[in-house]
Amino acid sequence: MQLTDVWFVVIAILWIGYFFLEGFDFGVGILTRLLARDRAERRVLINTIGPVWDGNEVWLLSAGGATFAAFPEWYATLFSGFYLPFLLILVCLIVRGVAFEYRAKREEERWQRNWEHAIFFTSLLTAFLWGLVFANIVRGVKIDADLEYAGNLTDLFSPYALLGGLVTLALFTFHGAVFTALKTLGDIRARARRLATGLGVATAVLAAGFLLWTQADGGGSASLVALVVAVAALVAALATNLAGREGWSFAFSGLTVVAAVAMLFCSLFPDVMPSTLNPEWSLTVDNASSTPYTLKIMTWCAAFATPVVLLYQGWTYWVFRKRIGTHHLAPSGGH
């Protein structure tokens, strides 16, 4: 296995980590309106991810930084090509982060309600946009001989890409509902489980359509395996949720995210961004990559840093393993 292939896998893992972790963060954000009935319940939801959302988001920064370092051409074409969608994602992530941190810092009703609106809409929009972006990466876009994006904004809104957006939106909301059932107590926990069933069915329909479409378009045997795993995991997540096995259900909804994203990367390889104008102009692991020297340095760094990161992030989840109910909320937040 060449280093370029290794780094394709590493970047896939970073994106998988990001979608697994921030996937349920987005879901929880969306549920603040879908599931919570009052401010106390919204607070419970926000506090299930309060200590961890920031660490989860670093997976995105790592994926971005690693792409820059390992595949500069991919980084350059992707971010300049999808300029406006990324602008929107950045604006959402900025507002959303500030919303989590500032919402409880004032007691005024209007202040808190505004930030809660912000959390809902930014989570919803970002969850959709990531699917849109990845669908376009996998399907390929107009890339010219200079490896520059040659399409326009409307090209990014094909039916396939829109379906991709709906899939991540539904999947993350489902993943968030399962997470909520695992992390909360009382009435909201029971309702989260009920809502998860409906969301799971919707996700299954959308995801099956999208993944089969992807498989039919450019899939191979590896992506087929990932597809089967994704679908099976989703069914298992639904079944265990119905049976009230919340831990297992979360493990399976997480596996669904992992397998679905893995499936996209499998069908992408060895391209990293195919050109729909001319296959010769596609960005691949070979023509987009850095030099072996840089990749070697990066490999050492990742090999040492990643296990340590996993260890302390895992430990954080263990420290905050307790479920939260409305009666656990500190009387007034922010102090």
Add this chain to the structure above:
Amino acid sequence: MNLALAPETLARWQFGITTVYHFLFVPLTISLATLTAILQTAWVRTNKEKYLKATRFWGKLFLINIAMGVVTGIVQEFQFGMNWSAYSRFVGDIFGAPLAFEALIAFFMESTFIGLWIFGRDKLPKKLHLATIWLVAFGTVASAYFILAANSWMQHPVGYRINHESGRAEMTDFFGILFQNTALAQFFHTMTAAFLTGAAFMVGISAYHLLRKKHIPVMRTSLRLGLVTLVAAGMLTVVSGDRLGKIMYEQQPMKMASAEALWETQAPAPFSVFSYGDVDKGHNKVAIEIPGVLSFLAHDNFYEAVPGINDTNAHLKEKYRDTVGLDDYRPNIPVAYWSFRWMIGFGMASFALGAAGLYLTRRRFWLSEKLRTGEDERPRLALTNHRELHPRLGTWYWRLSVLTLGFPLIANAWGWIFTETGRQPWVVYGVLPTASAVSPSVSQGEVLTSLIVFTSLYAILAVVEVRLLTKYVKAGPPELTEADLNPPTRIGGGGGDTDADAEDRPMAFSY
């Protein structure tokens, strides 16, 4: 195309605005993380309540800041690809690695342990909770190192070769890039300036409360920590600035000649106090100068020649005639000249105020009996060992400290404006001109859109942030609860004798 709206100009404005804005929060975050960690360490070691109250108070202001630093930092990670794709392709092999290191080593640590610190108060034993804030502090410093190493490579590219076949720069010596003298000097200067910033902030806010004789024990301690840090960091900022300046005279003589509006090579070279000149004709109309001082800044002696702008420009034109072929290698000279002066002026004003404060509030050992004050009294500003500063002047000292608490923020901003615009017309000095670095596929309209969106969003958030800071500054340190004074002894919460109702106990902190 109208030059003022050329994509390069717009992209530069966007990068300048988003980066300077981001860097308002960075130095405060770096220094307040460490200062808060020091206060919390004092609490863990002495069990004195004033230290815990101070930790809570400064920690809160630190959190309000770091939130903005984190979210505006996300833009920085992606802006290179979005607006500077030609740059990213050309230097990605080199420039991407420190960015990836920064995320993997520093950002993860910062962001994970900040969550543990915020919510871990009733979940972690005292010493473990203390460790989390130190890890956050370490993360902020490590992050600064990597990004400054990356920037230093743009100032002074080393450890690379140009692959003429692919037309890209390729890394040949990673540790050479990571530890070159420019990186070490920039890091040293940026860190000392960061602590100057946090210290002036701490001194100003402590002065605000002491002026009103509120929260005296906590603010007295904070004032002391702030003043000592301010003076130490101020002195080191001078030293590190001098070091970085000397390196820049070697590596980018044009930047430094512009900083002084030194048009012609002179020996000995004078330091310019004020000048007004004609950029097109290449000379000053008015100049007030101190002879010899610039020679000293550049070479540590009062006689050696310092190359001027006109000679350097001629030399660079000759050197790059066949490769790059620009008409003019001069940066915007008035910007370089004035930004350099504002940087030094604002930074040193805070340092001077700190030095005065440290003297006026000196320890009891140097004071006569009647000027000594207790833990819960406002320090008396002692002019001599026996005489207090006139009360009216004293009040002005406290007021000035409050009014100037943001001075180092201004100095930092001008410092970056100086070092980045002073490098122009290059994005990578001597290797890649800025005009060749922008994204060719991104339209004028798109850049204009994002420029307007970021600028307005940042302006709104600035108002929100400053109001929130003001609210918490005015509120002063929070009252401590039983739970605060009895942290858990077991991980996950609980421990001790009162563990029966642990399952239903409310969280000590929730959003």
